[in-house]
Amino acid sequence: MIDFYSFAPEIFLLTLILISITLGVLNKDATITINTTGFSLLIIFLIFKGHSLYQNSLFSLNTINLILLSKIILSIGSIVFILLSRRSLKNENLFRYEYILFILFAILGSFVLISSDNFLTAFIGLELQSLSLYLMAAFNTKNLNSNEAGIKYFSLGALSSGFLLFGISMIYFDTASFTFQNLANFSTISEVGLALVLIALFFKVSAAPFHIWTPDVYEGSPTISALFFASLPKFASLIFLFRIYHELNISKIDSLNYIFQLVCAISLLVGVYGAITQKVIKRLLAFSSINHIGFILLAIMSYQYMSEGTIFFYLIIYLVTIFGVFSVILNLRTSEGEITLLTGLNGLKASSRSKAISMLVFLFSLAGIPPFAGFFAKFFILSASINEGLYLLSVIAVISSVIAAFYYLSVIKNMFFNESENELLLDNSKLSSFIFIFSALVLTLFFFYPDPLINLVDSLFY
Amino acid sequence: MSSLTYNHFFILSLIVFIIGCFGLFLNRRNMILILMCIEIILLAANINFVSASVFLNDINGQIFSIFILTIAAAEAAIGLAILVVYFRNKGEIDVTKINQLRD
Numbered sequence: 377m378i379d380f381y382s383f384a385p386e387i388f389l390l391t392l393i394l395i396s397i398t399l400g401v402l403n404k405d406a407t408i409t410i411n412t413t414g415f416s417l418l419i420i421f422l423i424f425k426g427h428s429l430y431q432n433s434l435f436s437l438n439t440i441n442l443i444l445l446s447k448i449i450l451s452i453g454s455i456v457f458i459l460l461s462r463r464s465l466k467n468e469n470l471f472r473y474e475y476i477l478f479i480l481f482a483i484l485g486s487f488v489l490i491s492s493d494n495f496l497t498a499f500i501g502l503e504l505q506s507l508s509l510y511l512m513a514a515f516n517t518k519n520l521n522s523n524e525a526g527i528k529y530f531s532l533g534a535l536s537s538g539f540l541l542f543g544i545s546m547i548y549f550d551t552a553s554f555t556f557q558n559l560a561n562f563s564t565i566s567e568v569g570l571a572l573v574l575i576a577l578f579f580k581v582s583a584a585p586f587h588i589w590t591p592d593v594y595e596g597s598p599t600i601s602a603l604f605f606a607s608l609p610k611f612a613s614l615i616f617l618f619r620i621y622h623e624l625n626i627s628k629i630d631s632l633n634y635i636f637q638l639v640c641a642i643s644l645l646v647g648v649y650g651a652i653t654q655k656v657i658k659r660l661l662a663f664s665s666i667n668h669i670g671f672i673l674l675a676i677m678s679y680q681y682m683s684e685g686t687i688f689f690y691l692i693i694y695l696v697t698i699f700g701v702f703s704v705i706l707n708l709r710t711s712e713g714e715i716t717l718l719t720g721l722n723g724l725k726a727s728s729r730s731k732a733i734s735m736l737v738f739l740f741s742l743a744g745i746p747p748f749a750g751f752f753a754k755f756f757i758l759s760a761s762i763n764e765g766l767y768l769l770s771v772i773a774v775i776s777s778v779i780a781a782f783y784y785l786s787v788i789k790n791m792f793f794n795e796s797e798n799e800l801l802l803d804n805s806k807l808s809s810f811i812f813i814f815s816a817l818v819l820t821l822f823f824f825y826p827d828p829l830i831n832l833v834d835s836l837f838y
Numbered sequence: 839m840s841s842l843t844y845n846h847f848f849i850l851s852l853i854v855f856i857i858g859c860f861g862l863f864l865n866r867r868n869m870i871l872i873l874m875c876i877e878i879i880l881l882a883a884n885i886n887f888v889s890a891s892v893f894l895n896d897i898n899g900q901i902f903s904i905f906i907l908t909i910a911a912a913e914a915a916i917g918l919a920i921l922v923v924y925f926r927n928k929g930e931i932d933v934t935k936i937n938q939l940r941d
Contacts, residue, residue, distance in 0.1 A: 496902055503909050507916055514920045523924040524938050530917050531872050535862060537913075538879030541906060542855055545886035545899075549848065552894045554902070592939040 382429050383491075385447060388418060389484045396480060400473030407473050408462055411480065415455045422448050434557060435493065439619065443491045445688060445833075446615045450490075453608045453695060454483050456811060460699075463805045464600040464706050468714075470516055478508040478515075479604070486612030490619075494554040495544045495573075498616065502540070502580065505609050506533050512604060513597040525596025532589045536579035543572025556623045567631055570624065574635060577620070580613045582662075583639050583669045584646035591650070594662040599714060602658055603702040606665050607695055614669075618676050618687065627677070636677060640769055643670030644776040651783050655718055657705060660783065661698075664742060667780055668694055674773055675757045678764035685833040686760065690753040692833070693741070693819070697750065700815030701738045703808040704731050710798045718787060723796025730809070732791050734816040741819045743784040744777050749822035749829075847889035855882035869924075869931040873917050880910045 380387070392414045396407045426444040435443070458479060465471040485504030492498040510533060514526025544554070546569030551559055562570065579586040594602040626632045647667025654660040672694075675687045708715050708724070708731070715721070725732040741750030754777065761770045822829060858878035865871045884903045891899025925931055 496898075496905065500905060500909070503913070507912060510916055510920065514923060517923045518927070520924075520927045521938055523920065523927055524936055526920040527869070527924055527936060528939070530920055531862075531869075531876070534876040534913055534917065535859075535879070538855075538858065538876060538883065541880060541883035542851075542886065544902075545851070545883045545890065548899055548902070549844070549886065549890040549894075552890075552896050554898065596939045 379432050382433060384429060385418060385422065386484060386487050386491075388414070388421075389480065389487060393477060393480045393484065396473070396477055400476070404471065404473045405462075407476050408458060411458055411476060412455050415451045415458075419448055419451045419455075422451070433493075439623075442615065442619070446490050446612065447487060449692065449695070450483060450486055450608055450612065453611075453699075454479060456699060457604060457608065459807055460603075460703060460706070460811065461600045463807060465598075467706075467709075468516070468598060470598065475512070475515060478512050481505075482508040482512075482604070482609055486609055489612050489616050492616070493556055495547070495556075496554050499537075499540060499544065502576075502613070502616075503537060505612065506537065506580065509533075509601075509605060509609060512601040513593055515601060516598050521596040522598060525593045528589055528596075529593045532579070536576045536586070539572045539579075540576035543569040543576065545569070546572070556620070559624055562629060567629060570626070570629075570632060571635060573620075574617075574626075574632065577613060577617050578639055581610050581617065581669055582666060583673060584643040584666055585639070587643070587646060587666050590666060591654075591659040591662040594658040595656055595716075599658065599702065599706055602661075603698070603706075606661065606698050606702075610665075610669075611691055611695060614672055614676075614691065617673075618679075621676050622679060633677075636673065637766070637769060640670050640673040640677065641772050643667065643673065644769075644772050645670075648776045648779040648783075651780070654783075656716055657718055657721070658716070660718065660787070661701065664780070664784075665698070667776060668742075670776070671754065671757055671773060674761050674766065674769055677769075678757070678761040678766060680764060685830075686756045688833050689830070690757060692829075693749045693753045696815045696818050697738050697741050700734060700812045700819075701742075703811040703815075704735050704738075707731065707805065707808050707812075709801045711801065712798075715800075718790055719794075719797065720800075721787065721790045722794040724791040724800065726796065727800045730813065734812045735791060736788055737816040737819050738812075739784040739788055743781040745781070747820070747823045749819045752822065752826075844889060844893040847885060847893075851882045851886040851889070854885060855879055858882060866934060867932065869921055869933055869936075872933070873914060873921075876917070877910060877914065880906055880913075 392411060395410060399410060400407045422444055427440065430440045458476060461475060462471065465475060482505050485501045488497055489501030489505060492501055510526055510530040513529045514523050516522035547559065547566050548554060550563055550566040553559065575586065582590040594605065626636065643666050647663050647670055651660050651663035654663065672690060675690055710720065737748060741748035744751045744754040758770055758773060858875045861875035861878065862872060865875065884906055887899040887903040891897065921931060
């Protein structure tokens with residue numbers, strides 16, 4: 377007997393997609409209203425009735441909390457993102473209702489991925505997610521850069537899903553099962569298979585050395601799509617990586633654990649090394665996200681000494697910051713179009729003080745400079761990883777964030793002390809101003825009132 | 839004469855997988871070849887699933903391979919769609935010329 381109730385959120389999303397497909401033909405703006413209302417209902421449902429969804433499942437209580445909280449965060453993120461994308465796509469003359477559908481499909485894929493308990497559903501979720509992402513990268517069909525980003529993302533992404541499938545097939549041959557609970561006592565063949573699966577997941581979260589697509593795709597695709605790649609699907613893949621790491625006990629398998637540590641160290645270093653010479657804003661943000669992935673992998677490895685709350689805390693702070701940074705960038709234009717180069721930020725302080733100060737907060741928070749929330753996120757992870765005995769990785773993490781501070785500070789220098797070359801046209805949409813001011817306030821006020829956020833994260837777990 | 843065992847199928851699928859990967863990396867000309875190599879890699883996984891399913895006497899592997907078939911079709915369709923759009927703007931699909939985005 378299949379328990380349909382336990383995937384009510386997914387069925388709800390699917391209904392939302394079907395309604396949007398039909399309605400979008402008639403009225404583009406109505407899809408936005410329908411979807412924001414739908415996601416709000418979904419959030420209310422998950423908060424109040426979420427636990428009843430999985431009462432017949434085999435998940436442990438911690439996993440259920442993890443799944444529910446991630447789904448709530450994904451829904452909140454998609455409301456913000458849908459509203460933001462409407463404005464930004466209209467500015468670029470790209471607004472078509474298909475974009476909203478891609479967002480919905482990607483979010484549906486993320487939902488399936490997060491709550492999967494076997495490799496079959498995980499594979500389908502991951503594919504649903506990445507197929508929509510390829511299209512979002514190539515969404516600006518008139519622009520050659522956007523097309524090229526789509527091609528690069530597609531060819532490397534399809535290769536990585538091939539790796540994922542071949543890995544799963546090796547695991548299946550060895551253990552005759554896809555379900556995570558049945559997988560134990562790995563032989564060499566399963567270990568190789570699991571290594572292939574991990575490589576595919578590292579690719580999806582853009583951890584180095586599987587990051588080659590990231591800077592190109594971020595630069596070429598429309599800025600709003602780059603925001604999406606950096607935030608919600610990556611969040612979902614990281615949660616799935618976290619679940620695989622702990623449900624399959626990868627920390628007990630030496631060879632795989634070694635791969636994990638190596639990838640973590642390389643991500644931390646590549647993230648800063650690549651960013652130093654960058655002149656394009658989106659490439660800089662791509663490398664900065666690779667560096668942050670390194671931190672999150674470190675958090676996943678030192679899970680024993682912290683709660684899921686700590687990993688979530690880092691992820692939430694990261695999401696808030698990245699949404700803030702991108703909503704500032706989306707608001708800045710010159711007469712030729714969007715600003716792409718870092719020198720385009722020159723003299724931002726003179727033209728808009730609130731944007732410059734919010735950017736300052738975001739960059740300080742990304743660099744991990746104390747009064748801002750980014751510092752505490754990094755601090756919790758480092759203290760846990762030192763307790764875990766990962767000394768070398770912790771040292772690398774600290775060194776990498778020192779070097780990272782250099783390029784974040786150089787952006788701040790551009791904004792506050794350089795003279796502007798082109799006049800910036802400020803596009804003051806109320807929504808994105810609200811988003812970046814809200815994000816900056818969250819990151820700053822955390823130091824003075826840490827309780828609300830910490831209690832919120834903790835109360836969902838215990 | 840020895841009979842076929844699972845290992846033969848596994849080695850076959852491994853060879854097909856490696857052919858696909860090498861085709862992807864050594865190919866210096868055409869974007870369509872990349873799409874074909876991706877299909878070959880997915881085919882390798884399918885061979886492995888179906889043969890493992892027969893030898894393990896377990897139906898799940900075959901179900902998985904049906905899912906792979908549908909998703910591979912969707913993936914090829916999307917890949918070709920992006921390629922067509924690219925061709926309209928650029929006028930060629932030479933792999934070595936896809937280099938506008940770089941440091």
